[in-house]
Amino acid sequence: EAQVTQNPRYLITVTGKKLTVTCSQNMNHEYMSWYRQDPGLGLRQIYYSMNVEVTDKGDVPEGYKVSRKEKRNFPLILESPSPNQTSLYFCASSFQGISYNSPLHFGNGTRLTVT
């Protein structure tokens, strides 16, 4: 089944403890992206990648890192999480960049709580 898989679905951690949220897609998509969703603020892009080894900042990249060493994987790294990073995170992918009119496919989300 074609899908975007995020792990874990739920994560509770403490301030300053490094964590990684994994994202993998099995559709051979070139474009991948991370969003966070917060009440009242909607969905905001953190980072995106147009292809392997190509990443760029979205609207809210501070406090996050990403890497794209393989086409299928796009992990989101929080080096030193803080409570304001408590949010619902979504990974998404599309066949080509979204400017090429490729629909975006989303994972089921990771709910992160930082205490």
Place this chain on the structure above:
Amino acid sequence: KQEVTQIPAALSVPEGENLVLNCSFTDSAIYNLQWFRQDPGKGLTSLLLIQSSQREQTSGRLNASLDKSSGRSTLYIAASQPGDSATYLCAVNAYGGSQGNLIFGKGTKLSVKP
């Protein structure tokens, strides 16, 4: 800077009613506009993508229109069903800004009563 607005924030209708959801955007220079559906506890599902050169797209009971000059899009749902209850979001990919960035509206929460 591109801004996307969806009105109303919430809508409740009886089953069987035809309805329209609205999306407006401030900058008409866009590559495309997408409509998504989000169910509680789930990710987003792409419903329709309208390219900048298109005026509308249809999928089953859904029809989305795009008027770039006025910065508006509508999602028309025919013969609504309780299973249509979800939050609907629109998003635009704009020229000038990051080519990899979709700008989302905050969504319309739809409730279809049996």
